[in-house]
Amino acid sequence: MLKTLAEKFETASGQYAAEHGIERDDDWFILKLQEEMGELTQIWNRAKGRGRRKGMSDADIATALADEVADVLGHILLFANRNGLDLNAAIERKWRFRLEG
Numbered sequence: 689m690l691k692t693l694a695e696k697f698e699t700a701s702g703q704y705a706a707e708h709g710i711e712r713d714d715d716w717f718i719l720k721l722q723e724e725m726g727e728l729t730q731i732w733n734r735a736k737g738r739g740r741r742k743g744m745s746d747a748d749i750a751t752a753l754a755d756e757v758a759d760v761l762g763h764i765l766l767f768a769n770r771n772g773l774d775l776n777a778a779i780e781r782k783w784r785f786r787l788e789g
Contacts, residue, residue, distance in 0.1 A: 689776075689787050689788065690787065694768065695769075697762040697769075698766060698769055700762075717767045717771075720766075721760070721763040728753075728760055731749065731752045732753065734749055
């Protein structure tokens with residue numbers, strides 16, 4: 689399940705990088721994940737009244753929050769895939785359940 693999802697993120701990310709001339713070296717994967725975490729933190733602060741809303745409605749903030757979580761998920765999967773990490777095994781080991789599919 690995660691492998692298939694990671695492959696879809698890899699395809700989309702690879703296409704985006706090619707279109708925009710982005711080199712995705714080993715450091716890019718962890719740095720991009722950190723960047724996305726910063727963006728998630730920023731919208732979370734807006735949602736909780738710790739940051740300026742910049743004219744965003746509650747619906748805009750909810751959408752932006754979901755979008756940033758999707759970005760973080762994608763970049764976690766890209767990082768794991770790039771580094772040959774077995775997330776299925778790690779989830780079973782750390783969270784004590786098995787993914788289906």
